[in-house]
Amino acid sequence: MVNYRAQLGRTFAALADPTRRAILARLQRADTATVSELASPFAIKLPAVMKHLDVLHGAGLISRSKSGRTVTVRLRSEPMRQAVDWLRRYERFWSASLDRLAAYAEAQEALKRAATGRQRG
Amino acid sequence: MNSLTLVRRIAARPSIVFDALTAPEGIACWWGPDEGPVLVAETDVRVGGRFRVRFRMLDGSEHESAGQYLEVRRPERLVMSWRWLCGEEDPNESRVEIDLHPTPEGTELTFTHSALFSEQTRLSHERGWNGALDKLVRHFQARSNP
Numbered sequence: 001m002v003n004y005r006a007q008l009g010r011t012f013a014a015l016a017d018p019t020r021r022a023i024l025a026r027l028q029r030a031d032t033a034t035v036s037e038l039a040s041p042f043a044i045k046l047p048a049v050m051k052h053l054d055v056l057h058g059a060g061l062i063s064r065s066k067s068g069r070t071v072t073v074r075l076r077s078e079p080m081r082q083a084v085d086w087l088r089r090y091e092r093f094w095s096a097s098l099d100r101l102a103a104y105a106e107a108q109e110a111l112k113r114a115a116t117g118r119q120r121g
Numbered sequence: 122m123n124s125l126t127l128v129r130r131i132a133a134r135p136s137i138v139f140d141a142l143t144a145p146e147g148i149a150c151w152w153g154p155d156e157g158p159v160l161v162a163e164t165d166v167r168v169g170g171r172f173r174v175r176f177r178m179l180d181g182s183e184h185e186s187a188g189q190y191l192e193v194r195r196p197e198r199l200v201m202s203w204r205w206l207c208g209e210e211d212p213n214e215s216r217v218e219i220d221l222h223p224t225p226e227g228t229e230l231t232f233t234h235s236a237l238f239s240e241q242t243r244l245s246h247e248r249g250w251n252g253a254l255d256k257l258v259r260h261f262q263a264r265s266n267p
């Protein structure tokens with residue numbers, strides 16, 4: 001459980017930065033990309049991009065493979081899937097609760113209207 | 122994606138929805154992810170007052186959460202801190218905000234549970250990251266359900 005939490009923490013920390021999210025979004029569209037391809041849309045220098053890739057790699061969100069001088073980056077889905085599953089639990093909890101809250105409040109509203117109607121009648 | 126937002130349109134006036142959100146007898150009727158019973162519902166509905174709710178799910182597991190009311194503006198807004206006390210592996214404190222807007226039909230309720238996995242200092246980063254991440258979330262959901 002501690003490892004699970006630590007992994008979730010790394011995932012969410014990695015996702016907290018807009019440049020890293022943009023890198024992931026790019027990898028999601030292209031599946032793989034070279035480091036220079038990933039760096040090209042950003043107004044930051046290659047070493048800064050490399051640092052972001054280190055964070056993403058540390059969180060297990062990407063894998064890197066080297067062929068000659070070219071480093072190819074690929075998305076790894078497992079940590080994201082864990083993060084999504086974790087959020088889904090909250091969503092199930094609240095979605096079901098709010099549906100019942102709505103039904104309860106509507107029943108209370110109907111009771112109040114009936115009571116007001118009786119007073120008027 | 123570190124926050125969750127849900128919207129419900131409810132055919133009841135905001136004051137009734139607000140009371141359903143905060144009164145123990147209301148909470149006992151709706152709180153929880155399935156039809157299992159609410160075992161404890163305590164609320165002290167004023168800024169700085171605390172709430173505690175314990176429920177049992179249909180699988181028999183019991184869960185309890187508690188927190189403090191941070192903003193109480195009946196009937197339009199309720200903000201509270203949130204923490205699982207047992208049954209969940211998530212000890213972080215997070216934040217629940219509920220806004221109630223009157224509509225011709227009753228109430229539009231906007232619910233946000235934020236800072237789900239972060240220190241409060243990261244709250245400012247959350248604005249604006251939902252769009253990009255929603256796409257990622259959909260992407261991974263598509264992959265995990267081949």
